[in-house]
Amino acid sequence: MSRAAPDLPALGDLAESLSPGALLTEPDSLAAYRFDYTADAGAGMPLAVVRAGSAEDVQATVRWAGAHGTPVVPRGAGSGLSGGANAVDGCIVLSLERMRALEIDPTTRTAVVEPGALNAEVKRAAAQHGLWYPPDPSSFEICSIGGNVATNAGGLCCVKYGVTMDYVLGLDVVLADGTLVRLGGQRVKDSAGLSLVKLFVGSEGTLGIVTRATLRLVPAQTPPATLVATFDDVEAAARVVVAIGNRMRASMMELMDQASINAVEDHRSMGLDRTAGAMLLAQSDAPGGARGEEIAEMERVCSAGGARECFTTTDAEEGEMFVAARRSAIIAIERRGAIMLEDVGVPVPRLPELLTGIAAIARHREVEIPVVAHAGDGNTHPVVVHPPGDPDAKARAAQAFSEVMSLAISLGGTITGEHGVGRLKRAALPEQLGPDVMALTHRIKNALDPQGILNPGAAF
Amino acid sequence: MSRAAPDLPALGDLAESLSPGALLTEPDSLAAYRFDYTADAGAGMPLAVVRAGSAEDVQATVRWAGAHGTPVVPRGAGSGLSGGANAVDGCIVLSLERMRALEIDPTTRTAVVEPGALNAEVKRAAAQHGLWYPPDPSSFEICSIGGNVATNAGGLCCVKYGVTMDYVLGLDVVLADGTLVRLGGQRVKDSAGLSLVKLFVGSEGTLGIVTRATLRLVPAQTPPATLVATFDDVEAAARVVVAIGNRMRASMMELMDQASINAVEDHRSMGLDRTAGAMLLAQSDAPGGARGEEIAEMERVCSAGGARECFTTTDAEEGEMFVAARRSAIIAIERRGAIMLEDVGVPVPRLPELLTGIAAIARHREVEIPVVAHAGDGNTHPVVVHPPGDPDAKARAAQAFSEVMSLAISLGGTITGEHGVGRLKRAALPEQLGPDVMALTHRIKNALDPQGILNPGAAF
Numbered sequence: 001m002s003r004a005a006p007d008l009p010a011l012g013d014l015a016e017s018l019s020p021g022a023l024l025t026e027p028d029s030l031a032a033y034r035f036d037y038t039a040d041a042g043a044g045m046p047l048a049v050v051r052a053g054s055a056e057d058v059q060a061t062v063r064w065a066g067a068h069g070t071p072v073v074p075r076g077a078g079s080g081l082s083g084g085a086n087a088v089d090g091c092i093v094l095s096l097e098r099m100r101a102l103e104i105d106p107t108t109r110t111a112v113v114e115p116g117a118l119n120a121e122v123k124r125a126a127a128q129h130g131l132w133y134p135p136d137p138s139s140f141e142i143c144s145i146g147g148n149v150a151t152n153a154g155g156l157c158c159v160k161y162g163v164t165m166d167y168v169l170g171l172d173v174v175l176a177d178g179t180l181v182r183l184g185g186q187r188v189k190d191s192a193g194l195s196l197v198k199l200f201v202g203s204e205g206t207l208g209i210v211t212r213a214t215l216r217l218v219p220a221q222t223p224p225a226t227l228v229a230t231f232d233d234v235e236a237a238a239r240v241v242v243a244i245g246n247r248m249r250a251s252m253m254e255l256m257d258q259a260s261i262n263a264v265e266d267h268r269s270m271g272l273d274r275t276a277g278a279m280l281l282a283q284s285d286a287p288g289g290a291r292g293e294e295i296a297e298m299e300r301v302c303s304a305g306g307a308r309e310c311f312t313t314t315d316a317e318e319g320e321m322f323v324a325a326r327r328s329a330i331i332a333i334e335r336r337g338a339i340m341l342e343d344v345g346v347p348v349p350r351l352p353e354l355l356t357g358i359a360a361i362a363r364h365r366e367v368e369i370p371v372v373a374h375a376g377d378g379n380t381h382p383v384v385v386h387p388p389g390d391p392d393a394k395a396r397a398a399q400a401f402s403e404v405m406s407l408a409i410s411l412g413g414t415i416t417g418e419h420g421v422g423r424l425k426r427a428a429l430p431e432q433l434g435p436d437v438m439a440l441t442h443r444i445k446n447a448l449d450p451q452g453i454l455n456p457g458a459a460f
Numbered sequence: 461m462s463r464a465a466p467d468l469p470a471l472g473d474l475a476e477s478l479s480p481g482a483l484l485t486e487p488d489s490l491a492a493y494r495f496d497y498t499a500d501a502g503a504g505m506p507l508a509v510v511r512a513g514s515a516e517d518v519q520a521t522v523r524w525a526g527a528h529g530t531p532v533v534p535r536g537a538g539s540g541l542s543g544g545a546n547a548v549d550g551c552i553v554l555s556l557e558r559m560r561a562l563e564i565d566p567t568t569r570t571a572v573v574e575p576g577a578l579n580a581e582v583k584r585a586a587a588q589h590g591l592w593y594p595p596d597p598s599s600f601e602i603c604s605i606g607g608n609v610a611t612n613a614g615g616l617c618c619v620k621y622g623v624t625m626d627y628v629l630g631l632d633v634v635l636a637d638g639t640l641v642r643l644g645g646q647r648v649k650d651s652a653g654l655s656l657v658k659l660f661v662g663s664e665g666t667l668g669i670v671t672r673a674t675l676r677l678v679p680a681q682t683p684p685a686t687l688v689a690t691f692d693d694v695e696a697a698a699r700v701v702v703a704i705g706n707r708m709r710a711s712m713m714e715l716m717d718q719a720s721i722n723a724v725e726d727h728r729s730m731g732l733d734r735t736a737g738a739m740l741l742a743q744s745d746a747p748g749g750a751r752g753e754e755i756a757e758m759e760r761v762c763s764a765g766g767a768r769e770c771f772t773t774t775d776a777e778e779g780e781m782f783v784a785a786r787r788s789a790i791i792a793i794e795r796r797g798a799i800m801l802e803d804v805g806v807p808v809p810r811l812p813e814l815l816t817g818i819a820a821i822a823r824h825r826e827v828e829i830p831v832v833a834h835a836g837d838g839n840t841h842p843v844v845v846h847p848p849g850d851p852d853a854k855a856r857a858a859q860a861f862s863e864v865m866s867l868a869i870s871l872g873g874t875i876t877g878e879h880g881v882g883r884l885k886r887a888a889l890p891e892q893l894g895p896d897v898m899a900l901t902h903r904i905k906n907a908l909d910p911q912g913i914l915n916p917g918a919a920f
Contacts, residue, residue, distance in 0.1 A: 106706060107702050107807075107808070107809040108807040108808060108809055109705060109706065109808075110807075129706075130706060130707075131706070151651055152651045152655070153651075154649055154651075158649065162626070163649060165655065165658070166622070166626060175900065179896050180896075181896045181897050181900055182894070182897070183897065185807070185872050185873075186807040186872055187805045187806060187807050187837075187838055187872065187873050187874050187877075188805070188807075188808070188837040188838060188839070189614055189618060189623060189805050189834075189837045189838070189839045189874075189877035189878055190805060190874040190876075190877060191611055191612045191613075191614075191662050191803075191874070191876045191877060191878055191879065191880050191881070192874045192875050192876050192881055192885075192889060192892055192893070193881065193889055193892075193893055193897070193901055193919065193920060194659065194662070194663055194666075194667075194901050194904060194905075194919075194920075195612070195625065195658050195659055195661055195662045195663070196897070196900065196901070196904075198625070198655050198658035198659065198661075199654065199655055199658065199659045199904075201655055201658075202651050202654070202655045203654055203655070206654075207654075218709060219705075219706060219707055219708055219709060242567055245569060245679075246566060246569065246589075246590060246591065246679060247590075247679055248679055248747065249678060249679060286746065286747050286748070286750060287708065287746050287750040287753065287754065288746070288748075288749055288750035288753040288754075289748055289749040289750060289753075290746060290747040290748035290749060290750040293747065293748040293749075294747060294748075343651075345647050345648070345649050345650060346647060347567075347568040347570075347645070347646040347647050347648075348567070348568060348569075348648070349567035349568055374649075377648040377649045378647055378648060378649070379648070379649045412645050412646055412647065413647050414647050414649070414650040414651070414652045415652050416650075416651045416652050417647075417649035417650060417651060418649055418651050419651065420651050421651070421652055421653065425652075429652060429653055432652055432653075433652070433653055434642070436639050436640075436641045437641050437642070437643065437653070437656065440635070440641055440656065440908075441653055441654050441656070443907045443908065444654060444656075444659075444904060444907055444908075445654075446907065447903045447904055447906065447907035448900075448903065448904075459653065459654075460653060
């Protein structure tokens with residue numbers, strides 16, 4: 001992508017319309033804001049970076065961009081895994097990282113948050129009032145609420161508590177023409193007019209730029225009880241996931257396949273069974289005595305479902321060790337080579353077919369693809385691993401990456417359960433949605449951003 | 461509204477493109493499909509009624525309507541409370557009541573449902589597999605899933621389990637040009653592309669016509685324990701609602717004010733305290749022993765919050781008697797005169813201000829406005845009662861109806877929490893949303909339905 005850069009006087013106009021120091025144009029700054037966590041080599045070079053201090057800065061930037069036909073790439077904490085915040089050539093990278101005001105209202109049980117606030121900051125502020133903001137991407141310590149809203153981020157607790165979408169009650173959004181609209185608010189239920197709040201959640205900055213979010217909070221979670229069970233194969237584990245899900249609402253239901261169990265053991269031994277075909281990690285946070293009852297019922301289902309071993313604990317700290325092992329899986333796998341991280345999802349009962357198919361792709365393309373999964377929602381993270389510095393292996397990995405997405409689509413699934421499409425998976429989206437839904441998508445995009453200046457090339 | 465009616469040969473073309481017997485044009489049929497439950501005297505007269513038997517019938521109707529510039533008013537079970545399915549002159553009323561196929565997939569825990577299936581039918585079919593479809597509008601025995609999706613219907617369990625929006629995983633939608641798009645599916649998490657499923661939920665038939673929905677199911681609810689508490693005034697009751705909500709997730713949290721308590725007692729005495737200013741009805745469906753613990757904790761909060769009396773039971777049948785009394789409140793109030801049913805919502809802590817303000821409006825306009833409320837989510841149903849056949853009283857009731865909506869908006873609330881805007885509240889929507897959000901709404905509407913044939917005059 002190449003566009004004629006506006007001349008320097010024009011950038012001067014932009015600087016004058018912004019709060020002091022918001023505009024960065026030094027090469028080091030441009031380089032620093034060029035990539036999100038995917039560090040895609042195809043990322044472009046921004047014309048400038050705006051570190052917005054207020055919604056007015058966002059409006060001024062978007063208005064300037066519209067006047068000059070300049071693309072705007074919004075950016076939160078830069079922790080995205082799909083290249084949604086990677087720069088395009090000649091764009092303004094609009095960073096929201098300085099906008100991090102955060103207020104908890106315990107009477108409405110809401111957090112009113114600027115987009116740069118980190119997920120963990122919201123959780124901590126809520127906890128001070130005995131409240132909880134559930135969505136918990138593994139990156140929750142470093143990812144921002146703005147990015148969470150943009151990608152409809154998920155996490156480990158979603159199997160019981162849902163995703164970011166389910167917690168966004170209101171949004172302030174700057175539209176492509178610079179108008180700031182206030183959608184929703186602190187009311188829990190609202191059927192008035194179109195569901196515009198929900199439309200902007202997961203839109204990856206292509207329809208507007210979120211400058212404030214009102215998030216629903218719930219009472220603090222009770223300390224969970226934990227179950228770890230191993231199985232001969234993923235089929236048996238997946239059947240148990242379905243059976244448990246039909247009986248109760250587990251607050252966590254994670255799966256690791258043999259390759260990821262071994263990657264974790266290689267990284268830091270926890271005494272996991274390296275010969276197991278799959279390991280389930282489940283929790284119950286039911287209140288009071290029900291927690292123990294749910295874990296006992298899970299244990300019965302695991303035994304009936306052919307578990308090799310089953311360990312349970314009502315000690316929250318002991319349970320947290322296993323959760324930490326699960327959270328460390330991607331880091332453990334990263335040590336095995338260069339990686340391409342998938343985020344495919346399927347209806348839960350199709351998990352065995354997905355995992356069997358992924359193993360076949362790995363064999364065919366001669367790459368490793370360990371899998372960790374939010375099994376309770378059918379959302380998996382296959383990690384395509386290849387030796388760094390080997391262009392042929394890299395090409396095979398890219399083929400495998402594509403094939404895993406096609407496989408998920410063929411099983412009634414999705415190319416992304418919680419990371420967003422970004423620029424990394426954009427080519428696969430039409431295969432999932434089909435031409436009619438793509439056309440509908442473009443109609444909405446064109447209605448809201450006729451110039452196409454908002455995050456062009458992301459998502460669709 | 462008046463439009464030139466297409467001539468009879470054109471209707472003949474429509475009949476030929478539909479399944480046999482789908483087109484009705486007899487005056488009796490037109491009259492029968494003219495109104496939804498609101499029976500608004502301003503409803504128009506349809507040109508014809510199509511009782512669709514399939515998505516193809518829906519497509520044929522919409523295509524024909526597009527070719528002739530004829531409005532299409534989609535209709536489910538006709539139980540709507542906002543006039544969203546009231547005919548406009550010269551329209552086709554497109555009834556989905558015959559499309560009621562319903563399949564439960566226990567492995568994915570989903571129901572795949574045609575729009576005419578009743579909410580209660582989905583609940584019953586799910587129960588046969590030990591599963592539950594939570595959304596429970598009071599009309600659940602007679603309302604259809606299509607109408608529930610169109611209005612983003614709620615109910616009594618929403619305080620813990622959310623609204624229709626939260627259970628819709630996929631939709632087949634016929635767009636204004638007759639294209640059928642398939643959105644979402646049986647996967648639980650999906651961040652691929654725009655949140656189109658959510659956009660259509662609550663759009664009241666203005667963006668497209670739903671021909672199939674994939675609904676998420678959860679494990680069957682455990683039999684609840686119940687608490688009934690009375691208070692001197694609504695302020696005290698509302699403070700207790702906030703306090704309980706900060707401690708636990710009650711599965712029901714309903715409030716009746718003094719006028720509605722008395723209306724219920726007049727209708728069928730249950731021994732309720734006629735002198736109480738407010739009554740709370742709360743339930744816990746926590747698993748196992750936690751149910752009793754939660755109810756005991758609620759009782760402590762009620763006592764500390766100044767409850768006059770507090771009654772609890774773990775007997776589900778005894779609890780159901782109180783729920784039945786609550787559900788009968790609107791029917792009891794209907795016996796007092798002609799009614800206009802509100803559906804306003806506010807942030808929960810603003811409930812006392814809302815209720816005090818409503819009492820002031822009732823005094824000023826010389827009408828009765830008893831209130832029942834889904835207090836846990838701040839969603840209330842004030843019922844404006846006036847003597848039938850008194851035009852002056854009717855005019856005062858209409859003023860009160862409007863003023864209650866304005867009051868809710870001024871408190872950060874909404875004109876409708878779960879019934880939809882329909883035609884009854886359309887005039888109030890701009891006051892809630894403001895000109896910029898109205899403009900955004902129209903941009904999306906125009907992008908999806910440029911001719912404006914889908915349910916014109918509903919919602920916006």
